[in-house]
Amino acid sequence: MPIVKKTYKDQVVDYVYQLLLTNELGPGDQLKESLLAEQMGISRAPIREAMKELIMNGLVDYRPQVGNFIPVLSPKQIVDSYTTRGVLEGYAVMETCDQFSAEEVDKLENLTEQMENYAHKKNHKMVIEAGGEFHDLLISKNNNVQLLEYTDRLSLKLHILFFKYLGKLYGPSEVGRRHREIVESVKSKDLGLIEKVIRQHYVETGSKIAIL
Amino acid sequence: MPIVKKTYKDQVVDYVYQLLLTNELGPGDQLKESLLAEQMGISRAPIREAMKELIMNGLVDYRPQVGNFIPVLSPKQIVDSYTTRGVLEGYAVMETCDQFSAEEVDKLENLTEQMENYAHKKNHKMVIEAGGEFHDLLISKNNNVQLLEYTDRLSLKLHILFFKYLGKLYGPSEVGRRHREIVESVKSKDLGLIEKVIRQHYVETGSKIAIL
DNA sequence: CAGATGTCTAATGTCGACATTAGACATCAA
DNA sequence: TTGATGTCTAATGTCGACATTAGACATCTG
Structure with missing residues (x-):
């Protein structure tokens, strides 16, 4: 240790x-x-x-x-932060979508199921943890240091500031559908679709938090 | 004063x-x-x-x-930094491309001509200045504070670290062609095209600097 | 000789005290 | 009343000194 x-x-x-x-x-x-x-x-x-x-x-x-x-973020600023996160992650994943092995795609689908299950049990903390692992794996193929620096900072900021809301945003079916959509876009290797789906995911997450 | x-x-x-x-x-x-x-x-x-x-x-x-x-950037890191800049600016401009007035588009074209002229005279400093104004105007319509924070930081970093090379990268015809291409993409309001052109612009700028 | 260990030094990490200033409040004049 | 001005205070800005440590070099040891 x-x-x-x-x-x-x-x-x-x-x-x-x-x-x-x-x-x-x-x-x-x-x-x-x-x-x-x-x-x-x-x-x-x-x-x-x-x-x-x-x-x-x-x-x-x-x-x-x-x-x-401690920053006081307006609803627009919240959406802006999530949007920016989505833009960066969308690009990162799009650029590396053909590097995912079958096992890694399985892992992504597995994590999606975990999120669904935890959401069913209202175990918000574990939903967040699985979600974090999901996005970490998604972005892990990219080695653009500058881009990762910004996504990491932004992840940390959003995680710390909005941790209390994160797990409760989506019901089990929605959290499943959303992440399955991302996995499917990656499997399709449709670059435009990947960026669109990931951006949309973050914009909607931000929008939900912004109205709380 | x-x-x-x-x-x-x-x-x-x-x-x-x-x-x-x-x-x-x-x-x-x-x-x-x-x-x-x-x-x-x-x-x-x-x-x-x-x-x-x-x-x-x-x-x-x-x-x-x-x-x-003072950071020692590898060629890849240089390209990565410029790429990230391009991803952010591309998104910012894409999102706001329908907010440019005819006068502002004229201004963009005007600045492009200035860059060409200054490049002809080998006035590198003024090429950079006009280029800075060009990109500032391009991005000025967007008010995503988070995104602007990152683009500003990145601009500053790249400007300070690579100022000495910036003006000499492109000849007059190339600097003109490149920026006219950006203006045309904005005028076309083709969202995919705008992002592609702007990203490409930065990737190529980074690549040129990386091999110096 | 090669690797582990000891020592030294110059750099950052931390400290407590003092200098300066933004913002709140009271005061005064029109 | 209301805006300008004076004053005060609590917070940050700055200081010089001391504590600690990473890295370089010398030394020991097998």
Whole structure:
């Protein structure tokens, strides 16, 4: 087991993730350096380092001379973020659709079934986990570092900010139909169709979250 | 005249941009905090702040406990970066292609001619400037904040890192043909064509730079 | 000789204190 | 009333010093 020795900065980042995931922090809240430093028993320096990373990943809005805030995203901004995610993933998958083995396609279909089953049991957390694995596998063939950097950042941001809604968006039949549609498009190797289906998937996910 | 009072951090960022644009800094060089602090007569704190911003924009690679370095991009990474830029811009323009007025299309054609003329005179700097205006106008109709954030970052990164090559890539006839092709695709309102042409434009630009 | 280990150094990581400033509030004049 | 101005405070911006560590080099060991 790899003992990873984390720097204070990384601990702060994780701490803020936890605060967000447990709803102890919500949109509009300010992250005061002194307060965080006091809570964690460290100085402000590593807090500031952590803020920069959170800003980079879109999980914190920075206002010069004022402070760092959890972003308040408008419905349009939510849809925009998901749309952008879809554009990037759509391209990534389209470009590599002929690299998927039969086993990998099976795996995708398997994960789709898992999502359906978990959705039936209302096990939202596992729905999200299987969904994450599904999209990770989909995009895994692409090795465009720049593109992956952006999709990763965006995934993290959307995951952390909207985790609480993600599992409940779709019923079992819909989550199944949606992901089967993606798998079918990949199997078809119809480049235009792949991009269209994946983009649509994200736009609709974003739209659903935006109206909550 | 607006006197903008810049924070030290911003001055550091600008300073590093200058070092990069004037080739005083090149791929692989390390940005030592103490040295920069000494050169600018300030402490390391604002230097560190500036590093975070440069990292965010992809202009600096960060290695924990080691330091900050000007990135060394492989040919593939260069092409990847330009490709990603093309994917984002292609989508942005495609989505808004029916919002361009006749005057704006004229402006695009006008800028294309300017690029040709400047290229004839080997005025590389002005070719780049007109090119920047061309792409800014193209993308200006889109208001997807998330997408614009990424395209802006990527534009800045590619501009700063490859400024020295940009103007010399294409001869006058080629730069004209390429950009006219983009304008024509926008006028056609053929969504698939627009994305294809814009992506292709960036992929080829990246490929040319990659082999230098 | 090759690999493991020890040591050193220069760089980043962290600290606590002070400087500066955005925003809130009170005050005043038209 | 209302807009301009003064003042205050709590937050970020910056500082210089110390702690820690990655990487280079020397040393030991088989």
